[in-house]
Amino acid sequence: MSMSHKKKPAGRPPARRLLDRLLTTKTHTRDRAYSSGLQLTDVIGHLAVSRTGQVTAWYVAAPQRWSFRTDSDRNWLITAHATRLAELTGRRIHLRITHRPYPVHRWAEALHHATLDPLPGWERYLEEEQRKIARLPLDDKIVYYGVRVGRLSSAGRSSARLMRSAITRESSAIADQAGIVDRIMAAPGMDARPADPAAMDWLLTRSIGLGLPAPVVLPRPSGVWTPEDIAEWTEGIEWTAPDPYSPHIKVSGERDGQRVERYVTVTTLGQMDLPAIPESGYGPWLQRLDRLPFPAEVSATIDVRDGKEANREVLDQLARVQAQRDHHAEHRVAEPMSLARQGALGQIIEDDVRSNFSGLSTRVQCWVRIAVSGRDPEETRARVRMLTEEYTPRVTVVRPAGQYTLAREFIPSEPLAVDSHKRRMPVTTLAGALPAASAEVGDRHGPNLGFTSGITRRPVMWHPWRSQEVRESSGLTPVVGSLGAGKTVLCGQIVYNTSRMGVPWVVLDPSGPVTRLCSLPELRPYSKAIDLMRAEPGTLNPFRIIPDPDPAHYRPDAEEYRNESDPQSAAEDAYRSAVANAQSQRKTLCMDVMSGLLRSQITDSEMTQRALHLAARRVDATTHASPRDFLTALRQLEGSLEEHARDIAELLEAAAELPQGQLIFPRVEAGDDRYQSAHHRLVVMSMRGLTLPTEGSSRAEWSLEEQYSMPLLYLAGWYAQRSVYDRPMSDRKGLWLDECHEMLRVSSGRALLRKTGRDSRKHNVRALYGTQDAGDILTADISNWVDSVFVGRTVGAEAQAAALRLLGIDPGNGYESVLAGLSQRTRGSDQRRGSREFIWSDGDGGIERITVTLDHRPQLRDALDSTANPHKRTATPAENPYVTLSKGGGAS
Amino acid sequence: MQMHTDDELYQVDDVFLGPRGQTWPFRVRYRAYAIGGAVFGAIIAVEMWVGIVGLWPAVFGLLTAIWLTQRAMDHVDHERTIRSAATTLWHEITAPRRGRSGATRARMSLTSVRRTR
Secondary structure, three states: OOOOOOOOOOOOOHHHHHHHHHHHHHHHHOOOOEEOOOOEEEEEOOEEEEOOOEEEEEEEEOOEEOOOOOHHHHHHHHHHHHHHHHOOOOOEEEEEEEEEEOOHHHHHHHHHHOOOOOOOOHHHHHHHHHHHHOOOOOEEEEEEEEEEEEEOOHHHHHOOOOOHHHHHHHHHHHHHHHHHHHHHHHOOOOOEEEOOHHHHHHHHHHHHOOOOOOOOOOOOOOOEEOHHHHHHHHOOOEEEOOOOOOOOEEEEEEEOOEEEEEEEEEEEEEEEOOOOOOOOOOOOOOHHHHHOOOOOEEEEEEEEOOHHHHHHHHHHHHHHHHHHHHHHHHOOOOOOHHHHHHHHHHHHHHHHHHHOOOOOOOEEEEEEEEEEEEOOHHHHHHHHHHHHHHHOOOEEEEOOOOHHHHHHOOOOOOOOOOOOOOEEEEHHHHHOOOOOEEOOOOEEEEEEEEEEOOOOOOEEEOOOOHHHHOOOOOOEEEEEOOOOOOHHHHHHHHHHHHHHOOOOEEEEEOOOHHHHHHHOOOOHHHEEEEEHHHOOOOOOOOOOOOOOOOHHHHOOOOHHHHOOOOHHHHHHHHHHHHHHHHHHHHHHHHHHHHHHHOOHHHHOOHHHHHHHHHHHHHOOOOOOOOHHHHHHHHHOOOHHHHHHHHHHHHHHHHHHHOHHHHHHOOOOOOOOOOHHHHHOOEEEEEOOOOOOOOOOOOHHHOOHHHHHHHHHHHHHHHHHHHHHHHOOOOOOEEEEEOOHHHHOOOHHHHHHHHHHHHHHOOOOEEEEEEEOOHHHHHHOOOHHHEOOEEEOOOOOHHHHHHHHHHHOOOOOOOOHHHHHOOOOOOOOOOOOOOEEEEEEEOOOOOEEEEEEEOOOOHHHHHHHOOOOOHHHOOOOOOOOOOOOEOOOOOEO | OOOOOOHHHHOOOOEEOOOOOOOOOOOEEHHHHHHHHHHHHHHHHHHHHHOOOOHHHHHHHHHHHHHHHHHHHOOOOOOOOHHHHHHHHHHHHHOOOEOOOOOEOOOOOOOOOEEOO
């Protein structure tokens, strides 16, 4: 018989199965050919039955976010967890933590399936990425709770056939208890759901094959296992203790057709001296295991004690202490100081247990075992050492004797091996272990971004279109950080990876370094770098860059109109409204551009504003209009504004003659240039030579160049954004707008970012907004469309507070210093920072610190390196003119 | 939130200083007296069973009992009770192992399959 499990038909509901199984246990015994040596005999749904009739209900706890929460949130979480544990008074709980490896090839498979029409060389790209990711652990922690719900008496089981009513009563009492425990486990603080057949299968596979590699393929399990089925699990698995008092046991078994051996050592947690959690920053004490570079298995047996019983035991201990004190006094011998301390502690505990009715004074006793495994005894020893160092000096890690029976504790329904190393504590201290605390962020479907660099070091993946396609959320991602925070590196990497996936991107990079992406060999044939400053006159015509809505996007059978009473008229109304909006935006944009081309003293006058508004009203705002039509409208104004309007028109005419102005004012109507964004996978628009105003300077101080640069910037933003509408609505698209803080200064810039955010879900766009100040994003009223946020190194109290708000973290909880400490350079170091750190909120509840590194792609790293490097220009360094001087001063 | 444990309360050293008015120069835990007494009784019983009776065998038995008790107490502390030490010893004796030659000396594993009929 092999390790593979038998396939069974789909099961009926567990409660019914439980009754059936219990009633038929005796009749099936005769047919049973095999039995395991385990205590576990039956599994029905999430209930496990032991030989002694103990029924344990198993649950899987949902991961709990711990990082970047306020201390009050974390304290609430611990208290809620403690309350749930206290509600299980009188029960024994078996906590099991195991891992489900996520093979790198499975990630590559998921990414491949999530990719449509990739660029040539995709297979090689996947292979390179797999090699990079394989260096880090990629597995999921699974936290199981097994709660005893009752015991089936052997008399009742034996007499099942004779007294059907007796067993029915017994099983219905257990079902009632299981229902109560189900409700407690599902409540906040525990958030655990009954283990499904797959979860039970995984628990048994990992427990019986303790320390062995996880099987790659598991058959689909059914909901009911008989003793014969359980025996199949144990077949071929051997546990042996090499020598008496050996520090490990040897577990061998078959995995995917090969015989595998592992050396497993079971340690137990001894004396604890834990600091305040979370205030000390120590973190949940069982979550520390996540810091280890290898997966460790945990089995903790927990007895939640009845208050009276716990109090009686405390009183007994107090009596022992008092007896010893009296004995020392009787002999006139100085008593040890520990006796006085123990007496005081006993009184505090006794008072706490007696007078605290919140449930948080409930006492527990527990035995916490941690198993580590290795390919050979040396590796296992080294891992035990790492485990011990992780807990030193707060918790003692002990390796007890009797390794074989200790290891058996990891198997569900096995009894506690030995009573030693019992820990007694209030339920709040046990809740401080918070085993389900997790550092999960991102998904398992997208390209790799880097790795987490908070508590653990694990690969981070992100599929930028999963939010729109699966979660039905928007696709706006601000990338915030001070100068040098690494925004270009991060966004460039996202663009590079997803371009290779075949997703078209349009990038607006005013300063220009990102155009180097287009020269990478793998992207060169499919990309186009456009310098907008050298583009055809009229390229940035404000009337042309806001396209009319596509009627194809307003079909009556679309999802949003389908449920209307008259889908046809609803779709037509929506289309008309969108056309009117586009016309209104063109007028606003044209007004903003004209205002921007004038000196601030002129723009700020009431007459100018009135004249511009009136001219905008009169101009035909179709895509075929031109700013010259606007000048004509100005010249045709009559009445009190006539003279002023003509002067403004003259000034604007003069501006139109300048090279920057020519980009806005077409000489003749330009042809359609939209083939560029529609036919290239990557289009990078730059504006080399554009001189943007200094941050914080007032408009009156701007030079003429700086003044003209602002309208050009947000016109370029609109020009880039237009590409979103060039491709079919449901196709994945990307838009990266850098220097967004400049665009957010004017209303049409803010409107651009709002419009992109609003359309991101419908048009399946991932929009990356690079900005230096998160405050701009918050004040621009686009927070509603923000899906995920990257925050790099941020300095300045106001900027830090805004960045935290954008991440959804309340400022004032000490995370400001974390933002300032991201991508920190070592003082005096001449090395450039190879990698950059960000705080990433993934839009799906995960927030973690991540590190983005491009070390495995040096060409991409060099292309995205925007740090000044004078050596880049010269291919060969000049000969060193310096000579080493000898002691005498002569050249040697 | 403070993370206290109750462990210290359960680490009381129950030492016997001597009878009232007579303080002995050594401090020994009550449980050591219990183990020592049992060991001494067992040694005397064995001696009597093999026919060695007298003062010197009794003295030898006492010294042996003290030595054995000291060794046993190395495995008994606040974390490990006498019972758990004995249980662990039993577990070590009965744990399945493979012979040095590779042949099975004891039962391979309690988790392996066995026929029930």
